[in-house]
Amino acid sequence: MxxxxxxxxxxxxxxxxxxxxxxxxxxxxxxxxxxxxxxxxxxxxxxxxxxxxxxxxxxxxxxxxxxxxxxxxxxxxxxxxxxxxxxxxxxxxxxxxxxxxxxxxRNGECPTTTPDTEPVLDGVVGILPIARGCMSDCSYCITKRATGRIDSPSVEENVEKARALVHAGAREIRITGQDTGVYGWDRNRGESLLPELLDRICDIDGEFRVRVGMANPKGVHGVREELAGVFAANEEIYNFLHAPVQSGSDDVLADMRRQHEVGEYVEVVETFDEYLDEWTLSTDFIVGFPTETDHDFQQTMALLRETRPEKINVTRFSKRPGTDAADMKGLGGTVKKERSSAMTDLKMEVMDEVYGSMVGDTRSVLVTEDGTDDSLVGYDRAYRQVAIPGAQTQGVEVGETVDVEITGHNTVYALGELA
Incomplete structure (x- = not known):
């Protein structure tokens, strides 16, 4: 940490x-x-x-x-x-x-929760940690020391926690964990229970949306069709998946001990493309890993162009003490900076294209937080951020779902007016 x-x-x-x-x-x-x-x-x-x-x-x-x-x-x-x-x-x-x-x-590491982590209601957003730990052993990650292997409460227990959040006023439930994709592996002989959990949560009475937190490609790959089907069948679930690939080179992924290969990540993306008309792919890239060559980096850039994730977290590799990667001979800071800049430029190009394409559309937006001055901020069904200037003056409150005409964008979010 x-x-x-x-x-x-x-x-x-x-x-x-x-x-x-x-x-x-x-x-x-x-x-x-x-x-x-x-x-x-x-x-x-x-x-x-x-x-x-x-x-x-x-x-x-x-x-x-x-x-x-x-x-x-x-x-x-x-x-x-x-x-x-x-x-x-x-x-x-x-x-x-x-x-x-x-x-x-976070440097590509899993988010870390404490053993006694309980659901939290923050305004109208309910945070629901569904498990602790992961099944990975990434060479650069120190989080594993703090979390250990996956420890999953039962589906029923997590559903009851979600129900309590909805009854307490949550309009958005954020499913979190070190790796939500492997939820239930310890209970279900190595197969994810995430699709079943999401289906059950969506059966809860009330008006709310569900966002699925970080799920590594390996865990998602084995249930990709079932999971994409659950997304398609339930309007409550944001059409949003955060699957951190970290590199477009299988050689680098092997040195990172990431468990998945590039092809498995691509198959996950293709499956969600097949099941969902519109969705947001979020992923992470670590640039400048000690063994990353120029060719490896170009493979990563090619993967970004091919899959065009709409939300991209670019991290320059930095060593964490006590990890195996910390003992590797690192790349120079200039190399890492240049690769990070090149990837960030491409990232901004992709995001600008996505948000620009929304202009003129009318979107259903769940308002989740205050913005600047009298604006409010929310998310559409694909979990794209929309700022609504003047919304507070017009009587809109956090927690409401409103129709918004998209009138502009600012590369990383859309701007809209109440329809």
């Missing part, structure tokens, strides 16, 4: 984003450091309201770059509007949208 240091500048919206970043990091088993010099990663949430503020942000980024021995992440308004300024100032930082920060810090 990583130790993080986070600094926030600017308005209440930035402070709210930083709280959500911290909540996600703590949920993943990460802990705050005493200062940037003690951190595995430093996070700077920036403001860009006036020129003086920009100069202050650049100066602070330069200071943090020097103070922290590990990675620097810059997010917030200046990062998104003027990210090139940090590169021009020779600041070695990863420029990310705020909701990408937790995935980056």
């Amino acid at each position: 990583a130790r993080y240091h986070i600094e926030t500048y600017g308005c209440t919206a930035n402070r709210g984003e930083s709280r959500q970043i911290e909540r996600a990091l703590r949920d993943g088993g990460h802990h705050p450091a005493d200062g940037p010099e003690e951190a595995d990663v430093a996070i700077l949430n920036t403001c860009t309201v006036v020129e003086k503020t920009e100069r202050n942000m650049l100066r602070r980024a330069e200071e943090l770059d020097a103070e922290t021995p590990a990675d620097l992440v810059v997010t917030g308004c200046m990062a998104l509007a003027q990210g090139e300024e940090f590169e021009s100032a020779d600041v070695d930082a990863e420029i990310l949208h705020w909701d990408e920060v937790p995935e980056y810090v």
Whole structure:
């Protein structure tokens, strides 16, 4: 698990984003450091309201770059509007949208929950951890030490927890775990119980949607048709799957000990394409793994172009103490940075295309959180983020489902008006 240091500048919206970043990091088993010099990663949430503020942000980024021995992440308004300024100032930082920060810090590792983790209701969002542990043994991941092998409560027990969340007011249930795809392997002789669990949750009385959390390709592959069928049969489930492939090279995947091969990941994608008219594929890539050659990286870029995931988490490899990958001779920082930049550029191209294609559509959006000023933020059936300026003024409340005409986009989310 990583130790993080986070600094926030600017308005209440930035402070709210930083709280959500911290909540996600703590949920993943990460802990705050005493200062940037003690951190595995430093996070700077920036403001860009006036020129003086920009100069202050650049100066602070330069200071943090020097103070922290590990990675620097810059997010917030200046990062998104003027990210090139940090590169021009020779600041070695990863420029990310705020909701990408937790995935980056996780470094490709599984999220970590504590043994006594219970469902949590956060506003109208219910967090339901369905199991603890995983069946993987990735060479770069330290999480395995904290979680152990999969330990799955029964389907009935998880359904009752979901029912309690719905009765408490949850309009969205987020299914979480180190690897939701292998839920039930310890109970069902190595076959996932996730499809059965989702079917049962969708039978609960009430109006809500369900988002399935991270599921490694190996666990999903064995039940891909059954799982895709459950998605297609239940309108409650967001058409969204987070299946982290990590590399487009089977050689690198073998060195990572990822268990799946590229072909199995592609078969999962093709199956969901067959069952669902519209859905969102989310995946993760680690660039700069110690054994990744130029050819391996080009295979990864080709896989991104082929499968065109709409949500992509790009992580520059960093060593975790005590892992097997930490003993490998690493690639230079410049190589990792160049590969990360190239992949991020392609990622933004894909996302811009997806959100641009939504303009002119009318979408059913579940509103889940406050936005900036009087806007609200929600998600459509494919779990694409939609911001609705002026929604609060027009009387919409968090938890409502509204029809929204998509009028524009900002690469990583859509903008809309109440239809």
